[in-house]
Amino acid sequence: xxxxxxxxxxxxxxxxxxxxxxxxxxxxxxxxxxxLPSQPPGLAVRPTTLEALGQVVRLCNGQGTPLTVRGxxxxxxxxxxxxxxxxxxxxxxxxxxxxxxxxxxxxxxxxGVINARLFAAAQKQGLFYPPDPGSQAVSTLGGNVAENSGxxxxxxxxxTRDYVMGMSFFDTEGQLIKTGSRTVKCATGxxxxxxxxxxxxxxxxxxxxxxxxxxxxAASRALLAVFDRVEAASETVAAIIxxxxxxxxxxxxxxxTIRTVEEFSGAGLPTDAAALxxxxxxxxxxxxxxxxxxxxxxxxxxxxxxxxxxxxxxEKERIWTARRAAIPALARLKPSVVLEDATVPRSKxxxxxxxxxDLARRHDLTIGTxxxxxxxxxxxxxxxxxxxADQKQRVHQAVEELFDKALELxxxxxxxxxxxxxxxxxLVKEVGPATIAWSRRLxxxxxxxxxxxxxxxxxx
Amino acid sequence: MxxxxxxxxxxxxxxxxxxxxxxxxxxxxVCPLYGETGREADVARGKLALLDGLAQELxxxxxxxxxxxxxxxxxxxxxxxCPSGVKVLDIFLKARxxxxxxxxxxxxxxxxxxxxxxxxxxxNKLLSQAPRFEKLVAxxxxxxxxxSCARFVSxxxxxxxxxLARVPLHRLEPPRSTQAGSSxxxxxxxxxxxxxxxxxxxxxxxxRALEHHGVGVEMPAQEACCGIPALSAGDTTTFSKLxxxxxxxxxxxxxxxxxxxxxxxASTISKMWPLMCGSLAPAGREKAQRLAAKTRDVSQxxxxxxxxxGEPPQAAEGAIPLTYHDPCHLKKSLAVADQPRxxxxxxxxxxxxxxxxxxxxxxxxxxxxxxxxDLSQRIGRHxxxxxxxxxxxxxxxxxxxxxxxxxDLLSQAGQRVAVKHYLDIxxxxx
Numbered sequence: 012x013x014x015x016x017x018x019x020x021x022x023x024x025x026x027x028x029x030x031x032x033x034x035x036x037x038x039x040x041x042x043x044x045x046x047l048p049s050q051p052p053g054l055a056v057r058p059t060t061l062e063a064l065g066q067v068v069r070l071c072n073g074q075g076t077p078l079t080v081r082g083x084x085x086x087x088x089x090x091x092x093x094x095x096x097x098x099x100x101x102x103x104x105x106x107x108x109x110x111x112x113x114x115x116x117x118x119x120x121x122x123g124v125i126n127a128r129l130f131a132a133a134q135k136q137g138l139f140y141p142p143d144p145g146s147q148a149v150s151t152l153g154g155n156v157a158e159n160s161g162x163x164x165x166x167x168x169x170x171t172r173d174y175v176m177g178m179s180f181f182d183t184e185g186q187l188i189k190t191g192s193r194t195v196k197c198a199t200g201x202x203x204x205x206x207x208x209x210x211x212x213x214x215x216x217x218x219x220x221x222x223x224x225x226x227x228x229a230a231s232r233a234l235l236a237v238f239d240r241v242e243a244a245s246e247t248v249a250a251i252i253x254x255x256x257x258x259x260x261x262x263x264x265x266x267x268t269i270r271t272v273e274e275f276s277g278a279g280l281p282t283d284a285a286a287l288x289x290x291x292x293x294x295x296x297x298x299x300x301x302x303x304x305x306x307x308x309x310x311x312x313x314x315x316x317x318x319x320x321x322x323x324x325x326e327k328e329r330i331w332t333a334r335r336a337a338i339p340a341l342a343r344l345k346p347s348v349v350l351e352d353a354t355v356p357r358s359k360x361x362x363x364x365x366x367x368x369d370l371a372r373r374h375d376l377t378i379g380t381x382x383x384x385x386x387x388x389x390x391x392x393x394x395x396x397x398x399x400a401d402q403k404q405r406v407h408q409a410v411e412e413l414f415d416k417a418l419e420l421x422x423x424x425x426x427x428x429x430x431x432x433x434x435x436x437x438l439v440k441e442v443g444p445a446t447i448a449w450s451r452r453l454x455x456x457x458x459x460x461x462x463x464x465x466x467x468x469x470x471x
Numbered sequence: 472m473x474x475x476x477x478x479x480x481x482x483x484x485x486x487x488x489x490x491x492x493x494x495x496x497x498x499x500x501v502c503p504l505y506g507e508t509g510r511e512a513d514v515a516r517g518k519l520a521l522l523d524g525l526a527q528e529l530x531x532x533x534x535x536x537x538x539x540x541x542x543x544x545x546x547x548x549x550x551x552x553c554p555s556g557v558k559v560l561d562i563f564l565k566a567r568x569x570x571x572x573x574x575x576x577x578x579x580x581x582x583x584x585x586x587x588x589x590x591x592x593x594x595n596k597l598l599s600q601a602p603r604f605e606k607l608v609a610x611x612x613x614x615x616x617x618x619s620c621a622r623f624v625s626x627x628x629x630x631x632x633x634x635l636a637r638v639p640l641h642r643l644e645p646p647r648s649t650q651a652g653s654s655x656x657x658x659x660x661x662x663x664x665x666x667x668x669x670x671x672x673x674x675x676x677x678x679r680a681l682e683h684h685g686v687g688v689e690m691p692a693q694e695a696c697c698g699i700p701a702l703s704a705g706d707t708t709t710f711s712k713l714x715x716x717x718x719x720x721x722x723x724x725x726x727x728x729x730x731x732x733x734x735x736x737a738s739t740i741s742k743m744w745p746l747m748c749g750s751l752a753p754a755g756r757e758k759a760q761r762l763a764a765k766t767r768d769v770s771q772x773x774x775x776x777x778x779x780x781g782e783p784p785q786a787a788e789g790a791i792p793l794t795y796h797d798p799c800h801l802k803k804s805l806a807v808a809d810q811p812r813x814x815x816x817x818x819x820x821x822x823x824x825x826x827x828x829x830x831x832x833x834x835x836x837x838x839x840x841x842x843x844x845d846l847s848q849r850i851g852r853h854x855x856x857x858x859x860x861x862x863x864x865x866x867x868x869x870x871x872x873x874x875x876x877x878x879d880l881l882s883q884a885g886q887r888v889a890v891k892h893y894l895d896i897x898x899x900x901x
Contacts, residue, residue, distance in 0.1 A: 034532060106509075
């Protein structure tokens with residue numbers, strides 16, 4: 012079967028309006044949010060039913076055509092770039108929330124449902140879907156599961172992995188494989204859902220996904236703590252956890268980020284502070300009151316120069332607006348942005364921050380660091396101009412050194428963005444050659460022709 | 472040099488702006504068109520990538536890029552919410568001009584813009600004849616909404632449209648130049664085509680409000696269109712003619728502000744006149760800049776100058792529920808959202824109930840609705856649902872173009888909800 016024949020079959024399966032073969036349409040499926048060279052696919056198709064999705068997978072496998080599944084295309088590691096061409100399968104039409112079960116606390120969704128839509132639908136029924144990646148307003152749940160996305164609430168509520176109860180996925184023959192269930196407990200068969208989480212589209216194509224929902228916290232309080240030493244901020248993080256308090260969010264901002272945000276939004280942040288912590292505790296009102304009090308005490312004891320609890324909802328909103336402004340503010344400094352997510356055990360955060368400050372100086376780069384201090388997942392954000400080849404080279408060099416440092420500190424290359432194209436070749440440093448070889452055998456068993464998002468995770 | 476290379480060079484001037492898009496894709500969450508189609512080429516990120524592709528000569532088919540670029544409401548939701556602050560509308564309008572210049576305007580548009588729109592006297596004359604014939608081809612469908620539909624198969628399709636005013640504003644309210652009253656302020660009133668020819672009542676309400684607050688008014692004879700239809704089509708020749716025509720009739724030394732009750736005119740004058748006046752002589756460019764800086768929506772003007780202020784009265788018992796639609800060109804382009812609501816609050820006979828997503832685009836998008844009526848209606852259906860769910864008996868807004876679209880949506884759905892301009896509500900108190 013030729014590309015023409017594949018095109019014809021796709022038109023039959025998905026309708027001609029959902030098949031894209033014009034060079035300009037294909038160009039729009041050649042990139043994602045990672046700063047990497049783009050590669051257009053040979054065809055793109057947007058199935059409107061799961062049945063059609065399965066047929067598309069089977070046809071691609073029959074032809075040995077590479078297949079890359081794409082949701083919103085917000086991946087930060089190039090996972091949705093069809094680096095070997097082939098077919099891009101767009102899931103935006105598979106966007107039905109099939110069930111929200113209030114008694115058994117779960118939702119069943121198609122892979123193209125946007126994270127924020129599930130959050131809102133659950134909220135409407137008095138339930139809570141916690142994973143909140145920065146892209147939540149646009150990114151799809153299929154993509155979140157494929158990347159094991161995290162977010163601000165990771166410390167207390169965990170990441171996407173912790174909410175996947177089960178799923179169905181298509182194998183390369185287009186057969187529907189079921190794993191997990193709608194029950195809290197399930198001890199039947201391999202935990203294939205666990206395997207699929209974070210598999211970046213290399214092992215199967217998601218059908219329905221069963222996600223756990225929880226009751227929302229009844230109350231919450233936010234506060235802002237200012238430090239004149241980065242170490243004092245990270246010691247505070249450790250002290251809060253040591254006091255057996257697990258805040259819902261515990262965010263860090265370095266001085267450069269603080270100054271940039273302040274200049275951008277005039278949020279009233281102290282521009283001379285070495286670091287800020289933005290902390291929110293949630294739960295039962297009595298517990299929240301007690302914990303908020305304790306957190307303030309700890310901050311002061313650890314040498315915070317200022318501790319400002321949000322008096323009301325409006326002030327709380329201002330605190331989080333400042334945090335959300337971090338990326339936009341940094342992004343406006345220069346045309347290009349690399350948002351890293353190397354992650355270390357939280358006790359190593361001060362060392363990592365020191366390293367990054369030094370890294371910026373050594374390579375003459377502008378780096379703002381902020382992120383999820385509570386779980387050791389920082390986002391050193393490098394802003395530069397990609398048209399300047401020398402600068403670009405220095406960025407690559409700095410990123411490699413950052414990876415090495417994170418591993419040296421007992422951390423990981425990626426906390427939440429995945430390996431994609433940008434980090435796959437570094438994986439061996441983290442897990443060793445035996446793990447890579449084993450993963451390749453696993454991949455071959457599940458995808459003998461190597462059609463599923465080739466080049467990602469295990470290389471090609 | 473091949474044609475494509477030449478085109479790539481022209482598009483190269485957009486490079487500094489194109490490169491600021493970091494491809495985060497956040498525009499997907501606010502794009503009304505992408506919300507319907509889920510196609511990457513329909514959202515700003517995709518279109519910016521297409522322009523970049525053409526500039527880098529990765530793409531060789533400018534027509535295909537133009538078609539995709541024109542599938543856009545120009546509502547500016549993407550630009551208003553872009554984390555990197557990409558000036559999406561500036562890029563799109565410039566790119567449309569470059570592509571139209573390269574590919575040429577379609578003959579029908581060329582005729583309409585260059586021979587009619589660019590000649591305000593002829594345009595007015597043609598339209599003044601139209602109401603006589605309109606009832607032969609159109610039949611009324613809704614008296615509350617004052618809409619009609621075509622009697623026969625027509626290029627307007629299934630639309631329920633508002634008929635041309637029997638007497639346009641420029642005949643009801645002749646040119647004038649009145650002195651400042653109690654306010655000590657003088658303004659130029661820029662009516663705009665839709666208010667002049669379809670909604671003269673809105674223009675009269677604006678003039679009454681200005682008079683009530685002791686504001687002197689300058690209304691030049693034979694004002695021309697603000698130019699947005701021509702700009703959207705990439706016809707900078709017509710745009711420059713219209714701009715020059717208007718500049719010749721407006722002297723910024725003679726007034727403190729220029730006000731308009733049309734969101735689209737306000738946005739075009741404030742943002743696009745300075746951006747697209749490059750072909751004028753330096754004096755003209757300076758004048759365009761000065762007029763842009765003086766331009767305000769009427770509500771913005773009344774609040775900013777303190778002519779309206781203080782605590783609004785309590786809504787009367789039995790006040791009629793009223794909802795408000797935020798025009799993209801007011802809220803997203805000019806950050807005017809609170810002011811119209813505060814003006815309406817001055818009228819205790821009405822009680823404002825907010826609809827969901829009051830700033831979701833109504834779907835009209837000017838000529839977008841003519842070329843993609845089906846998509847325009849699909850986008851509009853959300854607005855229709857939100858309006859009816861609010862339980863309001865009337866919906867107000869600040870843009871005559873939105874009023875047209877909302878009237879069409881309500882009329883086709885048989886919903887008895889009146890469509891008003893916020894000035895209609897405010898003027899009732901005067």
